[in-house]
Amino acid sequence: MTLLRDAYDTLLLDLDGTLYKGPDAIPGAAQAxxxxxxxxxYVTNNASRSPLDVAKHLDELGFVADEDAxxxxxxxxxxxLAERLDAGSAVLVIGTDALAAEIELVGLRPVRTADEKPVAVVQGHxxxxxxxxxxxAxxxxxxxxxxxxSNADTTLPTERGLAPGNGSMVxxxxxxxxxxxxxxxxPYVPIMEDALRRSGSRVALVIGDRMDTDIAGANAVGLDSLLVLxxxxxxxxLLRAKPEQRPTFVSFALDSLSSPVASSDTEWRAEFDGxxxxxxxxxxxxxxxxxxxxVAWANPGFGTVQAKGDAAGRAVRVxxxxFERVTDGAVASRASRTEIR
Structure with a gap:
């Protein structure tokens, strides 16, 4: 029996919306x-905390993490910035002290006002x-x-719902x-390259909750991906996703990593009626x-999904x-056999 995880030696995991929302772990994520x-x-677009603080937070929530991960x-x-600027160059930091510390670690000088004549601006949440x-700025x-x-996410998930992200300020x-x-x-290449270098792997699965960042980022560097809802x-x-944002797999929760992969299901039939x-x-x-x-990807601009029969109606209700934890029939399925890269 082939499990979803079996084809990969490394998992590149998003955090917000994938492992936790706000201060709380998503139910079952740590166990999965x-x-x-x-x-x-752990690959995060959130630049507000240091990697060490992120690792400590993950440990508190029951995940196994250290700063290097x-x-x-x-x-x-x-x-x-370090690749573009001379050592000691002034960089105006719009963000937290943790972001300023990263600027300092690469040999640049963080400043907080334009009066100090910065040659660059770095902006993080x-x-x-x-x-x-x-x-x-x-x-x-x-x-x-x-x-x-640091990123252009217009929103970020919290325990109360979606709130403005760094992209809104950008x-x-x-x-x-x-x-x-x-x-x-x-979804841009710099952070994906950093993650691959850190992992030492090219056989990695990207896992995240956002198609416009996590999934598109995986596609940008030719990696498989799992979208968790x-x-x-x-x-x-998902049904209306652009080609560059289409995942390899989709699941309701992370426990699908230890489930068999179903590449097709002959009991289901989806058709476009015009x-x-x-x-x-x-x-x-x-x-x-x-x-x-x-079928949706082959027919962009479709109206809705119409359920025919009780079983289809139950599936659509699920x-x-x-966004709630689904515990019945956790099967990780290939999103489509359509080429997505």
């Missing part, structure tokens, strides 16, 4: 990763970022400073400067979803409840 033989590398967008952003901070960028953003500066930043985090991306997002996708048959809800996804 416990005792796996694969190396676990954490790859953060703050580190990727600092590396991007901080709940304390406000107009005065953005104004300093705006002045520096307009004066010619290189602009690097959008404000983009509007104020008419400039585009270099983005170091997912525990965070930002929804079933509707307007909607009609789903019929029986079986587990994930196989139903992947059958529908294959999809609609997919």
């Amino acid at each position: 990763l416990a005792s796996l033989p694969q190396r676990l590398i 954490v790859v953060a967008s703050s580190q990727a952003a600092a590396r991007v 901080s709940t304390a970022t406000a107009w005065p901070n953005l104004a300093e 705006c002045l520096a960028i307009r004066a010619g400073a290189i602009w690097v953003a 959008a404000a500066l983009r509007a104020a400067t008419d400039q585009e930043p270099v983005i170091a985090g997912k 525990t965070g930002v991306s929804t079933v509707d997002n 307007t909607d996708i009609v789903l019929s048959g029986s079986g587990d809800p994930i196989s139903a979803l992947t059958a529908a996804a294959a 999809w609609n409840e997919s």
Whole structure:
């Protein structure tokens, strides 16, 4: 019996929305990763905390992590700048002290005002970022400073729902400067390269809850991916995904890593009737979803998914409840046989 994890020696794991939401672990996530033989590398777009603090938080939530297993967008952003600037160059930091520390670690000089004539601006998520901070960055960028953003996630998941992410603040500066930043985090290559170097592997599976960052990042470097429906991306997002954001696998939860891979399910049938996708048959809800996804991707602009029969109706109801923990019939299914790279 082939399990989803068997083809990989390393798992590149997203954090927010995949392992935890806000301060709390997603139910069952730590147990799903416990005792796996694969190396676990934690890859986060959140630049607000140091890798050590991230590792401590993961340990507190029941995951096994150390500082060396954490790859953060703050580190990727600092590396991007270090490759472009002379040692000791002033970099205006819009973000936390943890981001400033990463800038210092690569031999650059973090500053907090445009009056210090920074040659670059680095921007990462901080709940304390406000107009005065953005104004300093705006002045520096307009004066010619290189602009690097740790990531462009417009939202981030919290225990109360989606809140503004670093990308929302990036959008404000983009509007104020008419400039585009270099983005170091997912889905862009710098952080993915850092993660692969840290892992020492090219046989890795990327796991995350966002198709626009985690899945697109995997596709950007030619890696397989698993979308878990525990965070930002929804079933509707999956069905309407652009080719560059389509995952290799999809599941409701991380316990699918230890489940058999079902490449097809002959009991489900999905057809496009010219307007909607009609789903019929029986079986587990994930196989139903992947059958529908294959047809949806071939027919962009479809209306809705129509369930034909009681089993299909139950499957669609499970999809609609997919942000809750699903414990029945956990089968990891290939999202489609369609080429996605």
